[in-house]
Amino acid sequence: MIPLVALLTDFGAGSVYVGQLHAVLARLAPEARVLDLVHDVPPGDVEAGAYLLRQSVPHLPEACVVLAVVDPGVGTARAILAGRAEGRSFVGPDNGLLAPVLGGGDARRLENPALLPAHVSATFHGRDLMAPLAARLACGLPLADVGRAVGPIPLAGGPRLANGVVVGRVLVVDRFGNLVTNVPATLLARLEVPAREVRVRAGSAFVEGIVSTYADVPSGRALAYVGSGGHLEVGVHGGRAADLLRLAPGAEVRVERSRP
Numbered sequence: 001m002i003p004l005v006a007l008l009t010d011f012g013a014g015s016v017y018v019g020q021l022h023a024v025l026a027r028l029a030p031e032a033r034v035l036d037l038v039h040d041v042p043p044g045d046v047e048a049g050a051y052l053l054r055q056s057v058p059h060l061p062e063a064c065v066v067l068a069v070v071d072p073g074v075g076t077a078r079a080i081l082a083g084r085a086e087g088r089s090f091v092g093p094d095n096g097l098l099a100p101v102l103g104g105g106d107a108r109r110l111e112n113p114a115l116l117p118a119h120v121s122a123t124f125h126g127r128d129l130m131a132p133l134a135a136r137l138a139c140g141l142p143l144a145d146v147g148r149a150v151g152p153i154p155l156a157g158g159p160r161l162a163n164g165v166v167v168g169r170v171l172v173v174d175r176f177g178n179l180v181t182n183v184p185a186t187l188l189a190r191l192e193v194p195a196r197e198v199r200v201r202a203g204s205a206f207v208e209g210i211v212s213t214y215a216d217v218p219s220g221r222a223l224a225y226v227g228s229g230g231h232l233e234v235g236v237h238g239g240r241a242a243d244l245l246r247l248a249p250g251a252e253v254r255v256e257r258s259r260p
Contacts, residue, residue, distance in 0.1 A: 002033055003029065003063070003065065004035060004060075004065070005029065005033070005034050005064065006034075006035040006036075006037050006056075006065070006067070007035065007068075008039075008041065008056065009126065010041040012040065013036075018039050021069075021131050024131040025131055028131075035064075038052055041070050045171070048171040048249065049068065049070035050098075051100075052172070053097065053098070058086075062086075062088060065089045066101075067091050067130055068090065068098065069130060073093065073095055079109045079110065080094065080133070081102070082108050082133055082146045083106055083107035083143070084105055084106050086101070089134075089143065093125070094150070098153055099154060106143060108147045108150065109146070110146055111148065112145055115133060115136065157182075159181075159183045161191070164256060166183055166256070167253075168181050168232070170247060170253060171231075173242045173247075176235070177235070177239070177240025177241050178235040178241055178242075182231065188226075188232060188255060191255065197209070198210055198255055198256065198258060199255070200232070201252075201253065201256075202245055203252070205247075207234060209224070209258075211224070214238070218237065219238045220236065223236070234253070
């Protein structure tokens with residue numbers, strides 16, 4: 001089987017940094033195919049990257065290698081991890097990015113001297129350490145050769161429920177201007193309030209009720225719904241929520257029972 005390496009980064013589509021990842025993979029794993037999942041993760045946003053990674057993994061073929069690089073701590077003492085779960089291998093920084101996919105899998109810290117090059121940039125471990133490791137895994141390197149096993153990988157941040165209010169934030173703005181939040185439907189269910197009886201506050205805007213699809217509200221009106229990724233989203237029927245509400249990644253989102 002021809003190996004596949006899937007890439008997820010915050011480098012930006014068309015960036016030379018993406019090209020350099022491709023170059024390393026072509027040099028060390030010339031038989032591998034490379035799939036660009038996404039390179040527009042908000043810069044340095046580990047939680048957004050982890051969400052997009054978790055949403056993408058079920059659609060990838062088994063036996064592929066996923067190289068995920070959202071690494072605001074590059075050059076620090078944070079480790080680099082390789083792991084295996086759900087029939088797939090993963091490489092990325094030890095900052096919580098891989099937590100949703102390696103929570104119950106086998107994760108190893110990169111520490112084998114044979115896998116560490118003599119010269120490594122302090123600011124581009126994705127190219128100099130992670131891409132070579134992903135290439136070697138694609139070529140059959142046993143995971144046990146990477147290094148020692150590590151414990152659970154925590155994901156920092158995340159939404160919370162307190163005093164009957166769910167507090168989260170906008171993770172990403174998609175191509176259509178929809179605001180994708182970090183609030184999963186499972187957390188909304190813990191409110192124990194019918195969908196039509198909740199109020200969503202996104203920034204300074206209020207949306208009454210959670211509906212199923214855009215057509216449930218008049219054209220031009222904002223709506224809240226659970227998107228295809230299983231998380232709360234805010235959109236506009238026939239428009240762009242990010243523009244209408246003037247919100248961007250990081251904006252707070254609150255969900256609570258509608259006031260009588």
